[in-house]
Amino acid sequence: MIVRVNVNGTWREADVWGGASLLFLLREHLSLPGSKNACEQGECGSCSVWLEGQLVCSCLVLAAQADGLAVRTVEDLSDPQGALHPVQQAFVDAGAVQCGFCTPGLIVAVTDLLERDPVPNEATIREALSGNLCRCTGYAKILDGVRLAAATQERSR
Amino acid sequence: MSTPPEVLELTRRGVGENTPRIDGGPKTQGRFAFGSDLWAEGMLWGHTLRSPHARARIRSIGIAEAVASPGVHAVLLADDVPGRRTYGLEFADQPVLAWDRVRYVGEPVAVVAAETPELARRAAARIEVDYEPLEAIVDMEAALATDTPRIHDHGNVLRHVRIIHGDPDAEAEIWVEGYWETGMQDQAPLGPEAGLAMPADDGGVDLYVSTQWLHVDRSQIALCLGLDDDRVRITLAGVGGAFGAREDVHMQIHACMLALHTGRPVKMSYGREESFLGHVHRHPARMWIRTGASYEGRLKVWRQRIVVDGGAYASSSSAVIGNASTFATGPYLVPNVLVEGTAVYTNNPPCGAMRGFGAVQACFAHEGQMDRLAAALQMDPVELRLRNVLELGDAMPTGQVLGGSAPTRRILERIAALPSIVEPATPPDPVLRPGGANNVTRGEGLRRGVGIAFGFKNIGFSEGFDDSSEARVRLELGPAGPVAEVHTAACEVGQGLNTIITQIARSELGIDDIVLHPVDTQVGSAGSTSASRQTYMTGGAVQMACRAAASRAFDRAAQRGVAIGDEPRLDDGWLVIDETPAVTLAELLDRPIEETAVFHHRPTTALDEHGHGEPHMQFAFGAERAVVEVDAELGLARVVHVDAVQDVGRALNPRSIEGQVEGGTAQGLGLALMEEIQVVDGSIRNASFTDYLIPTILDVPSVTSELIEEPDPESPYGVKGVGELPTLVSTPAIVAALRNATGHELNRAPVRPDDLVGLNGPVLGNPPPPAPDVPGPRAVPHYVAGEGAPS
Numbered sequence: 001m002i003v004r005v006n007v008n009g010t011w012r013e014a015d016v017w018g019g020a021s022l023l024f025l026l027r028e029h030l031s032l033p034g035s036k037n038a039c040e041q042g043e044c045g046s047c048s049v050w051l052e053g054q055l056v057c058s059c060l061v062l063a064a065q066a067d068g069l070a071v072r073t074v075e076d077l078s079d080p081q082g083a084l085h086p087v088q089q090a091f092v093d094a095g096a097v098q099c100g101f102c103t104p105g106l107i108v109a110v111t112d113l114l115e116r117d118p119v120p121n122e123a124t125i126r127e128a129l130s131g132n133l134c135r136c137t138g139y140a141k142i143l144d145g146v147r148l149a150a151a152t153q154e155r156s157r
Numbered sequence: 158m159s160t161p162p163e164v165l166e167l168t169r170r171g172v173g174e175n176t177p178r179i180d181g182g183p184k185t186q187g188r189f190a191f192g193s194d195l196w197a198e199g200m201l202w203g204h205t206l207r208s209p210h211a212r213a214r215i216r217s218i219g220i221a222e223a224v225a226s227p228g229v230h231a232v233l234l235a236d237d238v239p240g241r242r243t244y245g246l247e248f249a250d251q252p253v254l255a256w257d258r259v260r261y262v263g264e265p266v267a268v269v270a271a272e273t274p275e276l277a278r279r280a281a282a283r284i285e286v287d288y289e290p291l292e293a294i295v296d297m298e299a300a301l302a303t304d305t306p307r308i309h310d311h312g313n314v315l316r317h318v319r320i321i322h323g324d325p326d327a328e329a330e331i332w333v334e335g336y337w338e339t340g341m342q343d344q345a346p347l348g349p350e351a352g353l354a355m356p357a358d359d360g361g362v363d364l365y366v367s368t369q370w371l372h373v374d375r376s377q378i379a380l381c382l383g384l385d386d387d388r389v390r391i392t393l394a395g396v397g398g399a400f401g402a403r404e405d406v407h408m409q410i411h412a413c414m415l416a417l418h419t420g421r422p423v424k425m426s427y428g429r430e431e432s433f434l435g436h437v438h439r440h441p442a443r444m445w446i447r448t449g450a451s452y453e454g455r456l457k458v459w460r461q462r463i464v465v466d467g468g469a470y471a472s473s474s475s476a477v478i479g480n481a482s483t484f485a486t487g488p489y490l491v492p493n494v495l496v497e498g499t500a501v502y503t504n505n506p507p508c509g510a511m512r513g514f515g516a517v518q519a520c521f522a523h524e525g526q527m528d529r530l531a532a533a534l535q536m537d538p539v540e541l542r543l544r545n546v547l548e549l550g551d552a553m554p555t556g557q558v559l560g561g562s563a564p565t566r567r568i569l570e571r572i573a574a575l576p577s578i579v580e581p582a583t584p585p586d587p588v589l590r591p592g593g594a595n596n597v598t599r600g601e602g603l604r605r606g607v608g609i610a611f612g613f614k615n616i617g618f619s620e621g622f623d624d625s626s627e628a629r630v631r632l633e634l635g636p637a638g639p640v641a642e643v644h645t646a647a648c649e650v651g652q653g654l655n656t657i658i659t660q661i662a663r664s665e666l667g668i669d670d671i672v673l674h675p676v677d678t679q680v681g682s683a684g685s686t687s688a689s690r691q692t693y694m695t696g697g698a699v700q701m702a703c704r705a706a707a708s709r710a711f712d713r714a715a716q717r718g719v720a721i722g723d724e725p726r727l728d729d730g731w732l733v734i735d736e737t738p739a740v741t742l743a744e745l746l747d748r749p750i751e752e753t754a755v756f757h758h759r760p761t762t763a764l765d766e767h768g769h770g771e772p773h774m775q776f777a778f779g780a781e782r783a784v785v786e787v788d789a790e791l792g793l794a795r796v797v798h799v800d801a802v803q804d805v806g807r808a809l810n811p812r813s814i815e816g817q818v819e820g821g822t823a824q825g826l827g828l829a830l831m832e833e834i835q836v837v838d839g840s841i842r843n844a845s846f847t848d849y850l851i852p853t854i855l856d857v858p859s860v861t862s863e864l865i866e867e868p869d870p871e872s873p874y875g876v877k878g879v880g881e882l883p884t885l886v887s888t889p890a891i892v893a894a895l896r897n898a899t900g901h902e903l904n905r906a907p908v909r910p911d912d913l914v915g916l917n918g919p920v921l922g923n924p925p926p927p928a929p930d931v932p933g934p935r936a937v938p939h940y941v942a943g944e945g946a947p948s
Contacts, residue, residue, distance in 0.1 A: 019275065020275075036191070036347070036348075038349065041845060046347060073187070084185060091185050093177060097181045099396060100651065101348040101397030102347050123586040125854075130853045131853075134854075135344075135345055136652075136816070137816055137819060138823035139823070
């Protein structure tokens with residue numbers, strides 16, 4: 001079936017199997033592999049994207065459900081020249097990246113959190129990111145990265 | 158000549174600094190290509206059909222329907238394996254594709270290549286395999302019984318290790334007994350097993366894959382494909398975590414077979430459920446210990462029986478039981494020891510490498526045992542450990558004398574001296590109660606507990622293995638000045654090795670611009686990214702190659718009449734003599750300098766028939782103290798804080814080491830509180846992240862790391878491997894804290910809610926099984942079946 005999705009500001013079309021997820025559409029049909037496939041049942045958050053501005057696990061959304069809707073992915077966050085988004089820069093500076101498989105999903109989730117709550121306290125951060133599994137870092141440097149990103153964005157406000 | 162700057166700046170981002178990861182930017186942007194992200198024009202998707210039975214005979218396999226399915230390009234069986242039909246890290250006992258019999262649930266039986274993953278999956282479902290199910294042997298002690306059917310022709314004993322030291326029948330004033338169990342843990346790297354095989358014009362194959370050791374993959378793949386090694390070229394794809402799970406071959410041979418058969422690129426990428434079936438796990442262990450001591454708390458006798466479940470195939474089980482046995486008595490001086498360790502075959506999923514590698518199970522048991530002894534003696538647990546702590550020059554049960562550096566006493570003293578946690582027992586935010594939002598009480602039943610654990614582990618490969626590493630450095634003049642390209646086959650799996658390599662090259666060559674060549678088999682083996690060894694081994698190789706290149710630059714300067722002196726060095730783009738810049742490096746690079754170096758660690762030896770030898774290369778020590786809160790009514794627990802004191806030799810990148818401590822502690826927390834593969838009749842019942850829980854950001858506490866820097870005089874820069882140790886000590890520290898909070902014995906990890914509320918007593922266990930009647934300390938397949946199983 002043909003689906004038409006606005007991805008990062010551009011309308012894209014693909015012929016997908018009816019059972020294909022939005023994640024599969026992005027990764028395998030639209031050449032956007034930034035969203036990752038770690039659990040494929042909505043437990044790990046590695047595939048986090050925005051669907052009409054809502055944070056979702058793209059593995060739990062059928063490609064067909066996204067037909068006619070706007071999707072924003074991690075690929076949209078850094079500027080076209082490649083400069084990092086403040087959340088991305090904060091993750092690098094804080095040492096919040098190890099293997100990096102969970103990182104794109106976390107970048108999306110943290111960006112979403114800071115848009116809603118620019119200076120979150122620790123309990124809020126932990127609750128907001130409890131749907132993003134990381135197997136490498138033990139999360140300490142991820143917490144540092146969120147605090148650093150919040151401080152950076154607060155300063156530039 | 159250029160004018161020297163007045164003040165030489167230290168080359169920045171060299172060794173010892175918190176240099177940011179070189180791959181950090183692309184990874185945050187989603188631009189870093191993991192194995193599962195690979196794509197090639199015209200590529201097919203591979204799919205694996207796996208056995209639903211733990212033990213069965215294969216009567217027949219019908220593929221006609223599958224071959225006729227839409228979009229299918231190949232359906233391959235065992236008879237289609239072009240070369241040797243079995244593979245394995247230490248013994249080739251594992252079929253590439255099963256023939257005649259299957260030995261575990263999930264064993265590959267057929268592979269399919271089709272236009273899309275979905276078409277491949279549907280075609281595989283049409284393969285008709287006629288199985289005759291047989292009684293499965295799923296208990297590790299039952300596997301040892303003489304009347305149990307043999308899983309392999311060479312029997313059910315994979316390896317038996319016996320270590321005798323002093324007089325194990327010696328007397329003691331006080332005795333404690335202990336029975337300890339650990340469950341089957343999964344590495345659960347977030348990145349799935351994945352890779353892309355491309356058929357090449359010369360009849361060979363180019364493979365891009367997430368793995369831990371390119372060259373050992375290649376030697377297995379080439380034999381099974383019937384190709385010479387140089388026809389199998391492997392390049393590392395981005396690795397989404399490893400933790401031991403990628404030491405064994407997973408989809409490599411299958412994808413290469415399909416690519417060679419179809420003449421098309423073939424990608425294979427496991428889903429999460431298949432990942433649980435497609436890689437090895439941490440060995441479940443049963444440990445029986447009898448410890449004798451004096452009333453003053455001096456260890457006199459340690460007798461221990463260990464059985465670990467190796468599952469259906471050997472993987473690295475023989476080395477794991479070697480580790481579990483040689484580390485059984487912990488970092489303590491014990492004059493009289495008997496350790497009998499056995500790894501057995503069963504029809505459970507194969508077990509192999511996972512972070513900590515046998516020493517995790519040993520540490521859980523010896524630390525529980527030491528706490529039990531401290532309680533019997535009414536002695537402070539740290540004081541008991543201090544009275545017995547292993548120090549430089551002490552002999553271990555193998556007879557190996559502890560060398561290098563060993564800040565053991567200092568670590569114990571520091572862990573005891575750290576300030577206690579003063580955070581209120583009932584945090585105001587309900588999310589931070591045990592069980593988080595699931596906790597239906599108001600915190601009335603909360604109890605705090607504190608526990609400590611101390612442990613040690615080997616760095617690098619042991620028992621006589623020469624796991625050398627090769628590095629090639631090419632120094633040349635680029636448009637913006639001198640550039641060094643470093644080429645190794647060492648696998649960055651997320652731990653930060655590539656950043657360490659660039660730090661070393663910067664420091665040694667005194668330049669900022671370091672380029673890493675893609676990691677591939679066009680350079681010699683770097684050994685495995687495991688055993689916490691790469692900073693030591695490949696770091697050592699890069700240091701050697703850089704120093705050889707620098708030496709060539711010094712020679713060129715000397716040829717031009719520069720008086721080189723005793724200690725020339727490269728710093729900030731200059732050749733510096735007696736702290737004075739003499740000539741720029743750029744001027745010496747009129748033609749490139751290329752040097753290759755192979756770094757070997759000092760030799761180790763195999764164990765003899767008494768379990769004696771010098772099996773290990775380097776030792777790292779560490780301790781952790783955990784504070785927990787238990788809701789004793791609901792059986793919910795939260796780890797409030799962990800303090801870690803880690804022996805690092807010398808910290809090349811302190812923040813990166815902290816990341817290892819924090820991440821390793823989190824995996825140990827998982828084994829303490831939640832992570833266990835549930836195997837019923839040989840079948841994994843929780844092969845998903847919905848059912849196999851790994852710690853979330855709500856489960857993992859703050860961790861304070863203290864790095865102890867006492868350089869090892871034998872290692873490059875004095876470094877020690879740091880990747881595994883935190884995982885060893887975290888589990889027993891947390892479980893000790895849970896015991897302290899609840900008063901229950903808790904002799905099994907992971908601890909379950911039922912254990913915490915006291916519904917279950919301690920796991921009792923059977924009497925220890927007798928040692929099997931097999932000769933010598935070598936692994937059984939070596940002397941019974943030779944290197945390979947029948948093919």
